[in-house]
Amino acid sequence: MEDAGKINEEWDLVIEGRTSLFDPKLGEVWRYRDLLLMFVKRDFVAFYKQTILGPVWFFLQPLFTTIIFTFIFGNLAGLSTDGLPQPLFYLAGVTAWNYFSECLTKTSTVFKDNANIFGKVYFPRLIMPLSIVTSNLVRFGVQMLLFVAMMIYYAATGGQFRITSAVLLFPVLILLMALLGLGLGLIITAMTTKYRDLSFLVTFGVQLLMYMTTVIYPLSSAPDRYRYWLELNPMTAIIETFRLGFLGQGTVTPWSLGYSTIAALLILVAGVVIFNRTERTFVDTV
């Protein structure tokens, strides 16, 4: 049976102090795919066991967030929603943003949360963050149902929105959000094994980042001098494209989406490299 790591003709596995910088061991990850699914299953079963509402909780969080946003930003602050029905506008932003932020925050504590398992048994460590991204994808899918239901409701009651061809980019958007969340999470979790401070930063950093992304306001309403900064955030183009596809309103160019793609890939590569370097000995420092 072959094992990744370094393979030469004689040995199945060579363990050494140092390895090459970029070696994501994808073959090995693939061999452990059953484990990935097992972790996803565990996350779900453990989530709704001994709860009354069970999976309904997946709906409640985005629903209440939308209600609060509609009340505060829509009614009190009177922020523009590009002419879209307010709840629909916020729910679109919240659903997409939640996927990214859940991927990021959960991945960023992978080493700390799993120190016990990682300290006792070997499996490709990347499995753990990948399973997080996958579990969140299922969650995201469930929340999309809520969004679609809301769309149907507004379509029936004559709400002003339309689906455009940009909706075809939906799978790409999911992938980009997953890669961004995963990449950033990997960088942070690797650093937190040594510098715990970062984990404090994550919780409120993600919140602040949401306000720097066009979740509660459209990019079109941002003043020109801030617009550049908002577009520097790779999540902005993703959320804008998401709204353009499903609701017909969004300020996005091929360039801005291309920029997000490149940023996501770079962050992911950096994340995997740093994660792999840390993975080998983090047990000693955590």
Added chain:
Amino acid sequence: MTTAIKVENVSKAYQIGQIGTGTISRDIERWFLTKVLKKEDPFLKLGETNDRTTRSGTNVVWSLKDINFDIEQGDAVGIIGRNGAGKSTLLKLLSRVTAPTTGSIKIKGRVASLLEVGTGFHPELTGLENIYLNGSILGMRKREIDRKLEEIVDFSGVERYIDTPVKRYSSGMSVRLAFAVAAHLESEILIVDEVLAVGDAEFQKKCLGKMEDVGKREGRTILFVSHNMSAVQELCKKGVQIHNGEIVFRGDMMECISHYYHYDRSVRLSTVPNGQPVILDPPKINGSSTPTLLSGERMTVEVNLETEEIDNPWIFCIVENALGQSVVHASVHSEELGQRTLSGSYKISIELPALWLAPGFYSVYSKAIVRSPKRSARVHSDRVGLHVVGQIDATGKTLLTPHVQWNLENQKVRTRIREATNL
């Protein structure tokens, strides 16, 4: 025979004490020294011994130092050594939980390691779900588990609770379940740390039996770490002794165990409450410091005690079996030996009758407790290994194997059977 595991110049450094504040500046300093100035890493000064009893200037210890060995395919190798000798570190490196600081390890075949039973068990999941989860964590494919599910459940003996969440299990039950999963791993190399200490005696025996099966029948390579000398001896043919991060003995398991018992018996100086030093030498048995005894043989234990002056010490002679159970625990006050105050050098001898100990490994040591009005202090001698041999192989079955007399007499009248059949 082919080599299954080849360990070459492996060392592992650990940082002890506080890790945390100041690491950024030190990391930058290290990076600057090694990468920019191309100097030797000051963090990794090789050479200091890992002795947990002495303090040292640096806060880096070498848990393993320049380890080299090969393990042949199909060998069962026991790794023994004191606490903190580096046994577990070695297993961690072999099972890829952490990487070596220097050196390389080459492995042929799939490795399954059991550093702990039940890794990743989730309390909310049922026994069945946990079998799948734990099996996957250990590297099994889903269909592999499907195939062996019945066997696993059977082996664990918790069939009735298989659909109950594991948090409702007793600790023994979850250990059984966990070991059952682990025991059914298909791998060419099995690495086992001392994980059996949790189960009850019956289950421990079942596990050892299973592991023996694995090694002997299926020709798998086993690495086993334990403090239970009789388990190690039963399971492993070859032994490795590690001391302070270095291999000090390799070879036959029996020889390895006796080497371990006799290793590092340097004079130990202890002080009693009033600051008086007391030296208690490791005992000699029948005049030998590497004793072997026939099961029914009498033995005399001799202990040398040297002291400035102590008042009425309470002196013990203790014999323990390989499981650490004490089989002899004799004690006396020096007053009863006709001398209340000891000062100078003494030879104390204890004569034991024929004990008929079951063949196996025992350790013998002596202990003295000295009381002063304020507090008391104890002094231990180092242990001496005692190898008891005999004709009856009763390892693990009984503590004593006395020579007994059997008699059979014919009573001619079968009254009871007649009564029973006539009814």
